[in-house]
Ligand SMILES: NCC(=O)N[C@@H](Cc1c[nH]cn1)C(=O)O
Ligand SMILES: [Zn+2]
């Protein structure tokens with residue numbers, strides 16, 4: 001640890017070390033819930049996960065509400081309930097700052113057949129890493145925050161801040177229903193919030209902590225091509241009709257080239273150029289390309305310099321193709337011509353791209369590509385979800401408090417980074433509540449969020465708990481300094 005720890009911190013850190021197996025057990029219990037928000041048939045499990053998380057907060061003494069946010073209309077038109085959102089609060093001392101922590105307890109799909117070496121919903125410790133779906137994205141960080149609070153409470157150390165929680169169960173699906181809730185609670189639940197903290201990204205390396213000052217948005221599309229009313233025998237009919245799958249593959253292949261360049265006309269028009277200030281941020285980051293490739297498990301990256309890599313990861317759009325529905329995907333070859341196939345892809349959004357403009361560009365382009373094929377099949381393109389990018393003011397004092405907390409636990413300054421992934425609520429918080437938002441990643445670059453090897457290391461989970469405990473002390477000190485300075489200003 002850096003510098004002399006206060007007596008409080010020594011007690012807090014010692015307790016966290018001594019109770020780490022309890023914290024691990026908590027994580028195992030949460031990981032065991034298949035709270036996958038992408039597959040509708042698992043919606044009941046997501047709702048069950050919300051109730052488990054709410055009960056954990058209630059055990060801490062938090063006033064907790066599970067807010068009904070209505071229904072989700074699925075692409076096939078049926079409606080299913082959205083999982084309730086947790087709004088919780090602990091402490092209402094007007095002399096203390098109020099920190100609102102946001103997290104999500106839904107996860108991406110995971111099946112052992114995807115190539116998992118361990119059971120995805122059974123927390124498995126191997127060589128100091130906890131493997132399982134949701135360990136790093138986002139159940140581990142949410143629990144690290146709760147563990148930090150429980151440490152204060154169990155040690156009878158007065159919480160230095162008032163705490164609020166917003167925990168959702170639809171982040172991986174685009175945070176359906178959340179914007180309306182934030183609008184509704186803007187002048188109620190959020191009225192006394194001073195700081196918002198989100199811990200839903202990763203470091204840039206495995207050894208050096210980071211703080212995140214930007215994320216990309218995302219626009220998810222489906223492109224459906226349909227032919228006759230049933231699948232056809234590829235021998236009995238193959239060779240004399242326009243096959244929907246051939247049309248779809250041509251459409252998907254027209255979106256992006258082998259250098260990762262998006263081929264949709266106008267898609268880069270509104271992207272803001274690299275600024276001097278942003279370039280200076282990149283120059284301060286130590287970056288080892290070989291280490292980074294090993295961490296993400298790839299042999300080749302499209303660019304060689306960190307400036308190009310950071311730019312393409314953080315401030316330029318990217319297009320990824322995710323899958324195809326409607327065609328036989330199990331092992332083996334089913335010799336049919338599928339009658340209806342749906343391709344799924346997404347385009348990461350950066351400032352100042354406009355979601356409705358992107359939607360129009362995508363639809364116009366794909367209709368144009370399709371028309372050139374002179375196919376009698378039917379094309380339907382729709383944008384399933386759109387989330388905006390978020391960029392913070394890196395001079396926001398909350399980042400200073402976080403840097404001090406990191407220094408006390410890791411004895412080093414963090415990298416200041418952006419992230420290519422999306423946290424839909426970040427921009428909603430910024431635009432609707434106008435509160436300061438800090439992204440405080442806990443996981444390491446090799447945690448494999450969304451992959452078959454998702455994990456969080458014991459050290460990041462436990463040290464992350466310590467960092468959050470220390471952050472509460474630092475943000476409380478900072479808030480007092482800011483208040484003193486503003487009082488002085490009003491007097492002079
Ligand atoms: N850890 C954040 C995260 O993984 N967010 C998802 C959210 C999303 C974007 N499009 C659909 N869901 C991400 O993929 O970035
Ligand atoms: Zn995720």
Ligand SMILES: [Zn+2]
Nearest residue numbers: 137138171200
């Ligand atoms: Zn996440």
